[in-house]
Amino acid sequence: MPQATSLRRAPVQRRSAERLTRILDACADLLDEVGYDALSTRAVAQRAGVPIGSVYRFFGNKREMADALAQRNLERYVERVTERLKGARKGDWRAAMDAVLDEYLAMKRTAPGFSLVDFGNQIPVGSRHGEPNTRVADRLTELLADYLVHDPDADLRRVFLVAVESADSLVQLAFRVDPQGDEGIITEIRELLRAYLGRVLD
Secondary structure, X not given: OOOHHHOOOOOOOHHHHHHHHHHHHHHHHHHHHHOOOOOOHHHHHHHHOOOHHHHHHHOOOHHHHHHHHHHHHHHHHHHHHHHHHHHOOOOOHHHHHHHHHHHHHHHHHHOOOXXXXXXXXXXXXXXXXXXXXXXXXXXXXXXHHHHOOOOOOHHHHHHHHHHHHHHHHHHHHHHHHOXXXXXXXXXXXXXXXXXXXXHHHO
16 A cells, blocks of 8 residues: 555545555556546546545545555565565575566566556656655665675665666666567666676675
8 A cells, every 4th residue: 555645645444445446556557548648537536436536535636646656566566576585595685686676577567557657757756855766775775684794884775776776777778679678688687787786795
């Protein structure tokens, strides 16, 4: 569920939470079908089968709705990576890096709306105080701490941010070349990340 800070009102009852899920699911589907510019709160309400007032109870406009979808994407991504890392051993940062990249690629290929919104950096959503890739890098630093030999510090957080920014740009390139992600470019991304992170993690 999106963090409460992205919502006008956080859902308290189960029915309200289910309605929010339907709204965000409808938003994701419509992003794929019509794009962000043509997205409207009215169309989302209609697709979700809820009154327009229900949408406005949670979101003031479509930008807030897209930002909440981005936050939900990040939470789901972290859950997927966490599940994938359950069998990894401490210090095996390469397996952790593969999980991080593979799960991102899987969501890019299959999650509705993800190609436009992902974690918030594809369209102008939310405030610029929490740059999406900084948010992602911070979450990954916390998540991967158990798979690193040294405890994360400011230098390592900077390295992760550079890795996330670089991988993000190159993944966008891979999906411009091929709608399913060009495998040759993805192989180069993996090699680049291994070489760059290996300087500080080996």
